[in-house]
Amino acid sequence: MIEILEFSGINELRPVAVSAEGFDPLTCGVGWRNNKLSAGLLVGVAVLFGTLEGETFTPLGFEHEGYTYAWGVVTPTETAPSAGSTKTTTLLTYALNPSSPISVDALVTVGKFSYCSARSFDYGYGERMVGIRIDTLETMFSEIYVQAGFQDVIALSPMRPAVEIQSLNISIG
């Protein structure tokens, strides 16, 4: 199911039992078509994860170092293909670690990115983005070209650790 939403449809962050500690790499592919933008125009593409109910999207989020982040990723440096053409934008992020299985919806936005307002959290020491500060969500784009909600894009289960520590032995020497 795909719905075109207004940006004002973003709700307050819903506090959920997800954590930024422990995650799996997650790749998002966003396919979009340029109807009338100038070819080569710099645009931002964002994916936020949360729950979509009717026309209201509620991001999932987490706390980190005193700030609240919406789980998601944005690239500010995508370029528009020629008018009438389609393009797939790939975004890398992390799947958060829920305390119980959840199904996650997504809100995808393509728009004019506002560099001064977005504040993101990159958990992996510069490798990929995992969250966008909640207080910058509504000003992250100065103009929205299109916005679409997608339901049940990913099912998450509590993460299995990357390694299983099996035994320890210790001796003098």
Added chain:
Amino acid sequence: MAVLPVRGEVLWKNLKLDLNYNFALYLIFGRLVGNEFYPKTFTADGQTWIRATQWTDTVDVPKGSTQTTRFITYLPSGTYDVMVIIRKYTEDTDIVWTDLGYMSCEDPSKCWRCMGMKPEVLEKICTGYDGMRIFTGVRVG
């Protein structure tokens, strides 16, 4: 307090890590009370250090296989609960005390037996680890 040279190894199973992934093995020595882990500490250079050691290595087994990682440190004799953590290696967790002084990546001659860790480093490594387990009642000496 007198300390003893200590060595050992940790056997762990690689579930998801890629070959050649740079990781650090940490052992933090303390006491587990309920669900709370209380690290033991000592003082050196006017600072409080957590009794801990680290060893860096790379993953050399495929997913599903086991690997052994060795470690060395100094400890007072006694019985410890030991928190073992494996996580991605980053230089910002290298703030440790060794028997040759502060660890320095630029000067390998100062990289020897780790025996202490700054408390703020422990906070950092306790987030985002790849695996963790606490062993209780580990006897030393």
